[in-house]
Amino acid sequence: MIEYELLKIIWWVLVGVLLIGFALTDGFDMGSMALMPFVGKTDSERRAAINTIAPHWDGNQVWFITAGGALFAAWPMVYAVAFSGMYWALLLVLFALFLRPVGFDYRSKLENTQWRNSWDWGLCIGGAVPALVFGVAFGNLFLGVPFSLDDTLRSQYTGSFFALLNPFALICGIVSLSMLCAHGGAWLMLRTDGNLHNRSAKATQIMAIVFLVCFLAAGAWLVFGNISGYSYATAVNTNAALNPLAKDVVTNANHGWLNNYATYPITMAAPIAAILGALLVIVSAAKHKAAVSFTGTSLMIVGAILTAGFALFPFLLPSSIDPTSSLTMWDAVSSHKTLGVMTVAACIFVPLILIYTSWSYYKMWGVITNKHIEENSHSLY
Amino acid sequence: MISESVVDLSRFQFAMTAMYHFLFVPLTLGLAFILAIMETTYVISGKEIYKDMTKFWGKLFGINFALGVTTGLTMEFQFGTNWAYYSHYVGDIFGAPLAIEGLMAFFLESTFIGLFFFGWDRLSKVQHLGVTWLVAIGSNMSALWILIANGWMQNPVGAAFNYETMRMELVDFGALIFNPVAQVKFVHTVSAGYVTGAIFVLAISSYYLLKKRDLPFARRSFAIAAIFGLASTLSVILLGDESGYELGDVQKTKLAAIEAEWHTEPAPAAFTLFGLPNQQEMRTDYAIKIPYVMGIIATRSTDKEVTGLRDLMKEHEVRIRNGMVAYSELEKLRTGDRSPDLLASFEKNQKDLGYGLLLKKYSPNVVDATEEHIQAATKDTIPNVAALFFSFRAMVASGFLMLLLFLFATWAVAKRNAEDKPWLLKFALFALPLPWIAAQTGWYVAEGGRQPWSIGEILPTHLSASSVSTGDVWGSIIALAAFYTVLLIIEMYLMIKFARLGPSSLHTGKYHFEKLEAKTGEAQS
Numbered sequence: 047m048i049e050y051e052l053l054k055i056i057w058w059v060l061v062g063v064l065l066i067g068f069a070l071t072d073g074f075d076m077g078s079m080a081l082m083p084f085v086g087k088t089d090s091e092r093r094a095a096i097n098t099i100a101p102h103w104d105g106n107q108v109w110f111i112t113a114g115g116a117l118f119a120a121w122p123m124v125y126a127v128a129f130s131g132m133y134w135a136l137l138l139v140l141f142a143l144f145l146r147p148v149g150f151d152y153r154s155k156l157e158n159t160q161w162r163n164s165w166d167w168g169l170c171i172g173g174a175v176p177a178l179v180f181g182v183a184f185g186n187l188f189l190g191v192p193f194s195l196d197d198t199l200r201s202q203y204t205g206s207f208f209a210l211l212n213p214f215a216l217i218c219g220i221v222s223l224s225m226l227c228a229h230g231g232a233w234l235m236l237r238t239d240g241n242l243h244n245r246s247a248k249a250t251q252i253m254a255i256v257f258l259v260c261f262l263a264a265g266a267w268l269v270f271g272n273i274s275g276y277s278y279a280t281a282v283n284t285n286a287a288l289n290p291l292a293k294d295v296v297t298n299a300n301h302g303w304l305n306n307y308a309t310y311p312i313t314m315a316a317p318i319a320a321i322l323g324a325l326l327v328i329v330s331a332a333k334h335k336a337a338v339s340f341t342g343t344s345l346m347i348v349g350a351i352l353t354a355g356f357a358l359f360p361f362l363l364p365s366s367i368d369p370t371s372s373l374t375m376w377d378a379v380s381s382h383k384t385l386g387v388m389t390v391a392a393c394i395f396v397p398l399i400l401i402y403t404s405w406s407y408y409k410m411w412g413v414i415t416n417k418h419i420e421e422n423s424h425s426l427y
Numbered sequence: 428m429i430s431e432s433v434v435d436l437s438r439f440q441f442a443m444t445a446m447y448h449f450l451f452v453p454l455t456l457g458l459a460f461i462l463a464i465m466e467t468t469y470v471i472s473g474k475e476i477y478k479d480m481t482k483f484w485g486k487l488f489g490i491n492f493a494l495g496v497t498t499g500l501t502m503e504f505q506f507g508t509n510w511a512y513y514s515h516y517v518g519d520i521f522g523a524p525l526a527i528e529g530l531m532a533f534f535l536e537s538t539f540i541g542l543f544f545f546g547w548d549r550l551s552k553v554q555h556l557g558v559t560w561l562v563a564i565g566s567n568m569s570a571l572w573i574l575i576a577n578g579w580m581q582n583p584v585g586a587a588f589n590y591e592t593m594r595m596e597l598v599d600f601g602a603l604i605f606n607p608v609a610q611v612k613f614v615h616t617v618s619a620g621y622v623t624g625a626i627f628v629l630a631i632s633s634y635y636l637l638k639k640r641d642l643p644f645a646r647r648s649f650a651i652a653a654i655f656g657l658a659s660t661l662s663v664i665l666l667g668d669e670s671g672y673e674l675g676d677v678q679k680t681k682l683a684a685i686e687a688e689w690h691t692e693p694a695p696a697a698f699t700l701f702g703l704p705n706q707q708e709m710r711t712d713y714a715i716k717i718p719y720v721m722g723i724i725a726t727r728s729t730d731k732e733v734t735g736l737r738d739l740m741k742e743h744e745v746r747i748r749n750g751m752v753a754y755s756e757l758e759k760l761r762t763g764d765r766s767p768d769l770l771a772s773f774e775k776n777q778k779d780l781g782y783g784l785l786l787k788k789y790s791p792n793v794v795d796a797t798e799e800h801i802q803a804a805t806k807d808t809i810p811n812v813a814a815l816f817f818s819f820r821a822m823v824a825s826g827f828l829m830l831l832l833f834l835f836a837t838w839a840v841a842k843r844n845a846e847d848k849p850w851l852l853k854f855a856l857f858a859l860p861l862p863w864i865a866a867q868t869g870w871y872v873a874e875g876g877r878q879p880w881s882i883g884e885i886l887p888t889h890l891s892a893s894s895v896s897t898g899d900v901w902g903s904i905i906a907l908a909a910f911y912t913v914l915l916i917i918e919m920y921l922m923i924k925f926a927r928l929g930p931s932s933l934h935t936g937k938y939h940f941e942k943l944e945a946k947t948g949e950a951q952s
Contacts, residue, residue: 104537105534112530112533115530116526118506119525125506125507126507126518126893127511129504129514130507134899137906140501146497151492155490155925198593200894380523381519391527392530395527406541409549
């Protein structure tokens with residue numbers, strides 16, 4: 047069997063892959079729906095936007111569900127502490143996500159304009175709110191989350207929902223929202239034509255600018271602000287079992303979250319990729335180059351998620367009130383056996399998933415025009 | 428300590444959202460296979476009407492599926508939001524099937540469902556048929572993995588407690604997958620789903636037959652539903668999960684509670700057809716008994732006994748006392764004591780640790796529990812007998828009524844005279860709620876009957892909840908209830924509208940309302 051230490055690293059990577067997979071696929075679902083009421087002016091345009099993702103949204107959402115499942119299986123404590131602690135933030139995401147499956151399927155089943163308009167805004171909320179909250183949650187990881195563990199490893203959370211909405215976290219929220227909106231806009235550029243395509247190009251460009259500004263602002267805050275980074279005070283036993291209370295953690299107000307970048311300069315590739323991606327989008331969206339823009343937004347996403355992951359490593363959930371309780375990928379982890387079994391499952395199924403998902407996109411590819419919508423108005427969403 | 432009201436509210440919320448989720452799941456499971464059968468018939472026979480059937484029932488499938496997906500998300504979230512200590516304590520085992528469910532089943536089902544709806548013109552006939560089968564297989568595999576997880580809660584095999592990490596850890600993945608309780612549960616649950624799909628199609632087809640419209644369409648749908656339903660109902664009843672009741676103490680207690688068997692009776696025990704279980708006095712009033720039947724059903728023999736609740740409670744009391752010892756030993760281990768005697772003793776006693784934890788409700792330190800606390804905890808070890816007794820009977824009665832319906836319906840299909848039997852068509856129409864009654868009461872038996880445990884004999888429910896406030900849980904219950912009510916109204920509205928419209932909703936020009944429109948159009952012009 048593979049070394050425990052290596053398995054822990056594999057699962058840090060795999061959860062990252064699932065998160066990135068989620069942001070790349072469900073990301074354009076969320077982004078395009080968040081933009082839909084603004085870039086689609088007529089019913090046919092809005093339906094065209096919806097039908098670009100109609101065959102794919104459910105499969106894409108499974109990246110999110112599986113990332114959640116993997117979090118549960120690989121780091122059960124992180125799942126337990128984060129979900130119970132950030133109770134209302136998670137419920138807000140849940141309620142927003144409620145609007146999507148029903149919105150897609152039910153919206154065009156009735157002709158009524160009021161009905162369709164309501165669902166359009168529902169789909170917009172279903173895309174925008176989770177995108178925003180995920181960013182806010184990530185922002186709060188940098189600040190530390192107020193929880194502590196007792197000796198039976200039960201967590202007690204002392205924060206409130208509104209405490210999550212602090213300025214730094216909100217900037218991170220805008221980073222994530224604008225990033226997914228740009229991605230959704232680029233997707234609509236790829237798959238639609240006419241006015242809808244043109245408005246999407248405009249929106250993509252604006253969103254990429256917002257992303258770039260906020261991403262740089264959040265980075266500057268980490269460099270020049272007084273946000274404390276966390277690090278192990280003593281050597282880590284990377285082969286130890288779940289034992290979050292066994293370590294000593296120090297916080298370091300002197301831009302401590304940037305330590306990994308100093309130690310491993312190669313990791314700087316992540317923020318650079320995010321910035322270059324954004325610049326690429328800003329240039330190519332103006333020229334209506336859909337494929338290049340989509341490549342750019344994908345680069346932004348991969349870069350931004352890795353930027354956060356590299357900075358926080360090995361921390362997953364730092365505790366602001368009791369740094370020792372902080373959860374890391376070394377010590378908040380499932381047993382050796384479970385990680386082994388899950389690795390085998392992932393090695394078998396992730397490649398299969400990639401193959402048949404690609405096939406489904408290949409089969410459904412093409413530009414969705416208003417004419418196509420009007421001719422198939424009873425079989426499409 | 429988490430307050431009792433948080434535990435009760437969290438249980439209420441979980442029950443509410445799980446039962447609501449399970450309004451949609453069985454129909455998805457069953458209808459997916461019926462669609463696959465219809466489309467297979469289309470591909471083999473080449474008859475366009477079977478394609479229309481696949482598309483129309485697929486439309487209703489879609490309306491139902493959307494809410495299945497929506498409400499499934501809630502289930503995944505809640506383990507973390509409301510059952511955080513549970514997630515910590517058993518996540519090492521419980522999380523794996525959930526993650527594998529995503530990788531193996533959800534991706535398959537969800538990727539191909541898009542192609543099912545939108546790929547008709549993009550895929551060849553055989554490719555599309557393959558897609559439909561993959562949706563059906565994917566949804567059934569997801570049921571397999573979630574029931575492996577649930578089966579483990581009933582009969583936790585293949586895992587051991589680790590005092591260093593203060594949680595249960597996986598020891599034998601094979602045992603987890605091939606847990607007999609999980610396997611019988613899987614067969615029972617998916618078959619029940621097939622029955623739900625069959626009743627749904629049968630009832631709505633009967634409505635068209637009663638209204639004498641779209642007859643060829645309705646007749647064929649009726650026939651497929653009747654035959655598929657009969658086979659599935661027999662499977663549910665014959666392969667019902669009774670065989671699982673022999674395994675593990677929780678299942679034994681559940682069985683005794685279902686039968687309201689307070690005393691161990693000499694084998695083979697009598698089956699109580701009806702009665703009024705009285706938990707206070709621990710007896711059943713006005714019982715009507717059929718000799719021998721229960722012994723034979725439960726043990727598949729005439730000489731094995733079914734242990735009664737009073738005797739089970741005596742066993743539980745012993746285990747609670749032993750659990751107190753195990754708990755005090757665990758406390759010493761947690762402080763770093765690793766003396767060989769202590770380790771050996773804990774090894775022996777730890778099987779009762781869960782029973783010791785039952786005392787936490789009354790005495791947070793467990794070791795200083797009084798005699799009164801022990802008696803109260805012992806009383807807690809048996810679930811609500813009357814509720815189980817009646818739920819089980821409602822489930823079984825629904826099952827046999829459906830069997831009767833499918834027997835008549837299949838007979839009528841063979842004789843080709845269903846349309847001439849309005850009583851049968853009305854029976855089918857009014858039988859529509861039966862599979863849902865059976866599924867909801869059945870899940871109550873499974874989950875209510877597991878109490879006081881969230882993980883049988885290992886983790887009490889009252890320890891599993893998150894450390895959140897009563898206000899938080901009240902808030903989420905109210906919000907969820909409001910959301911779910913609105914969604915249900917919308918779903919029912921659409922479902923009824925499209926079911927009434929029938930295949931005319933496909934706009935092919937071939938069916939009742941469109942022909943009617945065309946006719947009146949001609950008359951006017």
